[in-house]
Amino acid sequence: MWGKLDSNMNYLTTVEEVQVKILYKSLSKLLEEQREVLERKYRVFLKRQGKPNCYTDAELHKKYGISLLEYQEYRRRIETVFKAYLLPIAEEYQEELSRAIDLVHRK
DSSP states (O other): OHHHHHHTGGGOOHHHHHHHHHHHHHHTTSOHHHHHHHHHHHTOEEEETTEEEEOOHHHHHHHHTSOHHHHHHHHHHHHHHHHHHHHHHHHHTHHHHHHHHHHHHHO
């Protein structure tokens, strides 16, 4: 979803615009290295069989020169840190998100 949001910034719905704010404010709290790990996993797309797909853990662990299990544990730790930032930030935007959702349902 992250990559799709980035590549369609000019076409986002109001709800997606709020989601982007939440995403990027949360990502800004991470260290650059942590953001890079998540970006490689969830933002960077490869063309496979004519459609975009994210890198797999099996591909990414090799980029970091560690075992698959070590990479997965490392990524999960970063995701846990990210979630700790994401939840309170999402709360900050809850009212704005609710208004955006109401607008969608009224159309």
